[in-house]
Amino acid sequence: xxxxxYPATGTTIFxxxxxxxxxxxxxxLSQGFPDFPIDEMLGSLVNKAIMDGFNQYAPMIGLQNLRxxxxxxxxxxxxxxxxxxxxxxxxxxxxxxxxxxxxxxLQPDDEVIVLEPAYDSYVPNIYTCGATxxxxxxxxxxxxxxxxxxxxxxxxxxxxxxxxxxxNPCSVTWSEQDFQHLITLVEKHNLYxxxxxxxxxxxxxxxxxxxxxxYPELRSRSFVIHSFGKAFHSTGWKMGYxxxxxxxxxxxRAIHQYLAFSVxxxxxxxxxxxxxxxxHLETTTRMLQQRRDFFLEQMKATRFKWLKPAAGSYFQLMNxxxxxxxPSMEFAIWLTKNYSVACIPLSSFYQDDNNExxxxxxxxxxxxxxxxxxxxxxxx
Numbered sequence: 001x002x003x004x005x006y007p008a009t010g011t012t013i014f015x016x017x018x019x020x021x022x023x024x025x026x027x028x029l030s031q032g033f034p035d036f037p038i039d040e041m042l043g044s045l046v047n048k049a050i051m052d053g054f055n056q057y058a059p060m061i062g063l064q065n066l067r068x069x070x071x072x073x074x075x076x077x078x079x080x081x082x083x084x085x086x087x088x089x090x091x092x093x094x095x096x097x098x099x100x101x102x103x104x105x106l107q108p109d110d111e112v113i114v115l116e117p118a119y120d121s122y123v124p125n126i127y128t129c130g131a132t133x134x135x136x137x138x139x140x141x142x143x144x145x146x147x148x149x150x151x152x153x154x155x156x157x158x159x160x161x162x163x164x165x166x167x168n169p170c171s172v173t174w175s176e177q178d179f180q181h182l183i184t185l186v187e188k189h190n191l192y193x194x195x196x197x198x199x200x201x202x203x204x205x206x207x208x209x210x211x212x213x214x215y216p217e218l219r220s221r222s223f224v225i226h227s228f229g230k231a232f233h234s235t236g237w238k239m240g241y242x243x244x245x246x247x248x249x250x251x252x253r254a255i256h257q258y259l260a261f262s263v264x265x266x267x268x269x270x271x272x273x274x275x276x277x278x279x280h281l282e283t284t285t286r287m288l289q290q291r292r293d294f295f296l297e298q299m300k301a302t303r304f305k306w307l308k309p310a311a312g313s314y315f316q317l318m319n320x321x322x323x324x325x326x327p328s329m330e331f332a333i334w335l336t337k338n339y340s341v342a343c344i345p346l347s348s349f350y351q352d353d354n355n356e357x358x359x360x361x362x363x364x365x366x367x368x369x370x371x372x373x374x375x376x377x378x379x380x
Contacts (some may be wrong), residue, residue, distance in 0.1 A: 104251045
């Protein structure tokens, strides 16, 4: 008899809602993937890499030129120097990197602070490593952090905290005050930080993404996780990377080499060349802010409400209190079946039942897709 390392079973909400959308031929604003193509230049560079012979195993830590391109990108946007040889490892996606970071630091009976609502892989990753998630709920409605709750939750078993900035699903970003609280927490309790920053290039309204890498007190204890899929509209490539100080990265690689060993070589080569021009990333930011603004302008004609425009990521939370008393999971199913628009219930990002009437829509779609979805929602 196999004893599950993760006590819960079932299918992720993203698979459930996408399958339901397909079944009912609904417009899929649930799972976070664009419905528009990647930049033709990026595709051509990957094709060129294939034809040029980049088809065998890449080095375990990733292609040298890609790691150097990432270091240059971090220097440009964060004004921080990262050693491409000892502090960067290319991974098959960000979710993999998060798991590997946890596997690097966690021992049985350790505890990890998780801020809810939380991306759905965090808690299973922690359980699989034999540790225990300690869930702290973000403030109702505003989704800001109550640091007093976090301080009160620390025990002698607390090993780490996982943060997500910009946040999925709430689309909020961290303030300088939040980082100062995190520094105090890490230094006082000798904690590790796993920082999920996959939406780093999707921060809007002329704001900049602030990484934990900017803070020496945090950087020395952190695994910082990134993804190429969000910024380059290529989620199916599963290309990510992890940045950590040399000692932590050495331990991370000791596990990585026996899990995946290496990552898709032609895509690494294509992305490395594409990153010669960092303006591609700024173009992505402008384009997705335009989609956010377009979506929100159209949604004014519906009965949905929102607290404020998404500050980061490509998701917008919407409140449906004026429409229905159904719990959010039931509402999302009802909406898909009756109005042919699929979304994600906010409750799916909590481990316990949550009755807040919020759902998440993905606006990383063509304008005609968003318009068609809103036309359906107007009829409610």
